């Protein structure tokens with residue numbers, strides 16, 4: 001039996017990569033070792049091998065990396081959110097209803113908005129726009145007049161006018177007052193355009209959530225009205241005879257709220273405000289809780305930043321109960337509950353697939369039998385220390401080897417030892433470190449610096465993608481995403497590695513991985529096989545990653561492929577977007593590709609005149625240059 005197949009099976013891979021914990025039911029490992037995507041959780045018959053899709057993509061001529069979207073997952077997530085709220089409302093005898101609005105900023109791509117409005121229409125799932133451009137997109141895409149069109153964000157006259165026109169056409173467009181100064185302008189423009197606006201007020205909550213994005217709540221939050229400003233708004237609307245228009249209370253606590261307690265506290269406070277406005281005579285009917293529904297990226301089900309300590313059902317139930325408790329007390333009818341969940345709707349539906357280009361290992365190299373006579377004492381000491389290494393003196397040897405290694409470096413810098421001698425010292429060093437790691441593996445408890453050797457010795461897998469372009473949150477805010485191979489999962493992953501991208505930037509890497517308890521510093525991976533691609537995937541990347549990415553090292557948008565899985569388990573390609581070419585990228589930074597060709601041709605012609613190249617060679621070189629401009633910005637096989 002092949003040694004890597006020994007005592008390994010797909011169940012162990014499922015466990016190693018935590019698939020059942022983070023996958024939301026959308027992924028599982030097949031017996032042949034392929035990772036399968038399963039748009040209807042639990043329906044294994046309707047599952048497709050991701051590797052098969054990837055091979056299909058390559059056969060059609062698109063290269064890695066590719067952002068792969070599974071359209072039906074979006075459908076399933078929209079259904080899950082709406083059904084869960086509706087079901088919980090029935091169970092709890094809630095008198096109002098639920099309506100969702102997808103916040104465009106979470107993934108603005110037309111394909112995404114199109115799919116959401118399409119799948120969402122049976123629930124009247126609406127859209128939330130936070131800027132003029134988003135509103136323009138929303139008005140173009142939303143056709144369901146029963147769905148909500150919620151306008152947040154700082155509004156100028158143009159923004160307000162667009163919203164009012166949307167109302168006139170018949171959209172349920174709600175202008176949310178984010179700043180006190182917006183209200184007089186909205187009133188003035190409504191009069192001018194003869195429109196009756198639907199108004200909401202964004203409130204500042206005292207309750208503040210922790211985490212990266214929690215700043216949106218709290219007294220110091222940038223947007224929203226404080227209590228005094230709310231009262232002033234009510235008085236103004238009342239003077240203008242428009243208090244009827246004020247129908248919604250809105251807040252947004254921040255994204256990825258891991259702790260259910262913070263969600264509950266905020267709902268409570270918002271209900272008090274809602275009740276207060278009702279008592280002031282406002283015609284409130286909608287309570288909009290914004291986003292915040294978190295994704296369990298690491299599968300730990302905890303209040304860790306990349307997780308959440310609640311299920312979707314608990315989220316819905318807790319919100320409904322909190323609203324009922326607050327409002328029943330003061331006899332105020334139950335509002336329509338709105339959430340603007342973005343992350344939770346779209347995260348699952350995209351994955352980034354890339355191939356591994358190369359691996360660096362930190363392995364011992366063969367050492368000489370005896371050291372040369374001229375060998376400096378420090379190197380000799382290192383060698384002796386290695387010979388004597390055992391479990392009992394492991395710590396001492398480890399300390400010695402580091403001490404001598406530093407000394408050898410010093411001597412090298414002072415010109416006292418040669419390059420060849422330094423190389424010998426380094427070989428001894430890595431041999432010793434590997435040996436210490438092996439011995440430490442036999443012990444239950446080891447010192448932290450020795451335990452850390454495992455990380456230091458992990459391989460570097462060079463992968464064909466850019467963290468900056470495709471996983472900006474992994475770089476900017478240390479967001480964790482599940483990463484794993486998409487095939488060979490019936491083989492034991494015998495290596496431990498970290499992932500480096502092709503930007504050659506020391507930040508262009510993934511060296512923190514999901515774990516049930518903490519953050520893992522390396523990922524179990526397979527050895528590369530000669531002549532065979534090794535594909536990895538980063539999952540749950542559908543939210544926020546696509547447009548926050550940047551052009552670091554001029555690596556552009558990746559190819560994007562959208563797949564729909566059919567009832568019979570087959571699948572079809574429903575969308576293909578070619579990624580940026582080199583010419584595209586260069587024009588983003590203001591180059592004119594045609595002008596570049598002209599300039600380079602002059603340089604090449606000069607070389608012909610100087611006799612460096614023949615005219616024939618000039619032609620070949622120019623062809624290569626122009627091909628380069630048309631090519632993909634990533635590594636092409």
Ligand SMILES: *Cc1c(COP(=O)(O)O)cnc(C)c1O
Nearest residue numbers: 252255256291292340341342343
């Ligand atoms: C960003 C944002 C959202 C989306 O939040 P998620 O946590 O991604 O669901 C919703 N509403 C507003 C006002 C936002 O700014």
